[in-house]
Amino acid sequence: MxxxxxxxxxxxxxxxxxxxxxxxxxxxxxxxxxxxxxxxxxxxxxxxxxxxxxxxxxxxxxxxxxxxxxxxxxxxxxxxxxxxxxxxxxxxxxxxxxxxxxxxxxxxxxxxxxxxxxxxxxxxxxxxxxxxxxxRARQGRAPKGTRPLGYTTDGDVVEHEAAAVRKIYELFAVPDGVTIAALAAGLSGKTGDHIPKGLPVLPSHTRTLMIERNQRREAEGLKLKEVPDDKPWTSSTVLGILRNPRYAGYSTYTPKTLPPKDPDDPNGSKRRSWRASILRDEQNEPVMGLWEPVVPEQLWWAVQARLDEPVRITNKLGNVQRKHLGSGLFMCGICDGPVRSHSTRYRCAGHVMRSREQIDDWVLRIIRERLSRPDLRDVMPDQDDPRIAEIDEQIAQHKGKVKRAESDYDAEIIEGFDLKRIRDRENARIDALEAERRKLTATVGLSPVLDAKDPVRAFEDADLAIKRRVIDFFVEVRLYPHPRGRKTFDPETVKVTPKTRR
Ligand SMILES: [Zn+2]
The missing domain is CATH 3.40.50.1390 (Resolvase, N-terminal catalytic domain)
Incomplete structure (x- = not known):
């Protein structure tokens, strides 16, 4: 005082x-x-x-x-x-x-x-x-306390920070896309092959907050506190941003008296999950905050889905990013299996071995052509399809049935073959629902390209992961063996089939 x-x-x-x-x-x-x-x-x-x-x-x-x-x-x-x-x-x-x-x-x-x-x-x-x-939370008012990146303490949008938040979500929503560490590096101004382009460079949020606190102290005529040198963004800060439901407009509240564990994740960390902190009304609907969301709900959930992927957890240290345009994405024309990168080529062992540069060049030409057509908007599915929420609900129900069957089996109420039968049946339904969901959310993360004024240009500037996603959205690519002895590229040996939607 x-x-x-x-x-x-x-x-x-x-x-x-x-x-x-x-x-x-x-x-x-x-x-x-x-x-x-x-x-x-x-x-x-x-x-x-x-x-x-x-x-x-x-x-x-x-x-x-x-x-x-x-x-x-x-x-x-x-x-x-x-x-x-x-x-x-x-x-x-x-x-x-x-x-x-x-x-x-x-x-x-x-x-x-x-x-x-x-x-x-x-x-x-x-x-x-x-x-x-x-x-406050029930009224949808902004929670008190330290302001998150992108909002003032009153819940107003801080535009240049919100732009960074949006970009982080868009980049991370892409399956197989950037890692959290790469996002942190990008925000800190580092560059490199694995670091996404187009991320705004910001001082660490802690530093921004310290500077703001000092500005308030100065206004009150108080002695200023020393602000240490800027430190790079950490993965845990970026993870906190990606997990924060406030960005989707959800009102949050975490009672201090409740057990700290996340009921959905009994083996998980002791910290309550952000998702569990979403305040829900009597109908179990999320309570929306009065502030302006920074990211669409669907994008927020897409990010949660990717954060929940077991591959990310088990593969934390490995580089989950693909390094080449078509590896795992383009298919072998003989067996329909995915081709892999093999030095400067794409290969399906025993079937095809093709020059990566030639194939990529051809596929990119086709995509650029597709992107330059005026009907691009027509291919975009409805972003706010209520079916998506319905699917999520149904998937959760089927998963619940599997869990129940498992505990019934543990309690010796049902036999092993019953468990297998239930598991197979439920998993098949989950697979079908997830496929439908993928179709509906196919453009998540693609809006930076598809919504751009100049989509071709935006595509050129996009990260590899987004490029792969755009290709996957529009076409299927099959590679056939190249006739021996032919030097020039024969487009007939690469079949690019447009995907039909809905
Ligand atoms: Zn093959």
Whole structure:
């Protein structure tokens, strides 16, 4: 605080203590003042208090004078230590407001009651704050506290940051696309083959917040705090952005009293998942915030789906990115299996071996041609198809049936062949639903290209993962063996078939 009123209060407390010391004939050896640090918060460091404890333990102190026990500590545990010290080791502990004298039985009793009440007040205050926060969330108001990247504390959009958030979501929604580490590197201004293009470079959010705090301090005429050098963005910060439901406009609330585990993920981390923090109404519908979403709901869920993919978890350290345009995407004309990169070629062992450069060049020509046609908008499926939410719901139900069957099997209610039958049946339905979902969400992450003013140009500038996605959206590519001895490229040996949609 450090304002004038506090100074006056502190002077008054000091004078009262000095008077008591004089009355009792005590020498004052030191003053211990923790300015504006709450005695209630266990996590806050109180350096002067700690120094006082150390001095007492070193035998430098026979008596402690404080204005009020609240100023000494509101932690009942700490107070008990002082009561013990007063009783067993003869420490004289007196409050200047005359209420407690720990040298007497009555004083000690009073102190204990007071500390217990103070501790209860702290809990009630926390509960009140928690209620107020739940209320805010239900009303869809922006949660209090540190502002997330892209929003002010009041929930207004900070456009240049929101653009970065949007870009992060778009890049990450692409299956097989960029890694979180690559996004962090891109935001930090690093470049390289695996780092996506077109990401705005931003100072770390922590630094931005520190600078803003200093601006407020400057406006209030307070001393500025030192802002350390900028540090690169970390993967965990980017992950936090990708997981935050606020960007999709969902109101969130995490009660402190609930068990911290995510019920959907009993083996997962102890932190409650962001998804579980989405506030839902009586119909289990998400409560929408009053703020403007930064990303469409569908894109947010697409990102969650990719974050949930087991391959990402098991493959965390490996590079999940494909390095070439057609590996795993183009097919072998003989067996319909995916071709793989093999030095400068695409190969399906025993079937085809083709020059990558020639094939890529041909496919890219066709895609550029497709993108330059005026009917591009017509191929875009409806982004807000309600069917998607329905599919998600149905997938969850089928997964629930498998889980139930598994626990029934564990409890020896059903036999192994029943479990297998149920699993096969449910998984087939899940596969079908997921295929339908993929079709409906095929353009997720492609809007930077398909919505661009100049889609051909946007395609040229796009990352490899997005290019692959665009190709996959429009065409199937099959490679056939090239006749021996022919030097020139024969387009007849590469079949590019347009995909039909819906
Ligand atoms: Zn083959």
């Amino acid at each position: 450090g304002d004038a009123a506090t100074e006056v209060t502190r002077d008054r407390h000091r004078t009262a203590c000095q008077k008591i010391a004089a009355d009792r004939g005590w020498d004052i050896i030191d003053e211990y003042v923790d300015q504006s640090i709450s005695a209630t918060d266990k996590s806050k460091k109180r350096p002067a208090y700690d120094r006082m404890v150390a001095d007492y333990k070193a035998g430098l102190i026979d008596a402690i004078l404080c204005w009020d026990l609240d100023r000494l500590t509101r932690q009942p545990r700490e107070l008990e230590d002082w009561v013990d010290a007063a009783k067993d080791r003869g420490l004289k502990l007196v409050t200047a407001n005359g209420e407690a004298d720990l040298t007497t039985d009555g004083g000690r009793m009073f102190a204990r009651v007071k500390a217990a009440v103070a501790a209860g007040e702290v809990e009630r205050k926390a509960a009140r704050q928690s209620l107020a926060q739940a209320q």
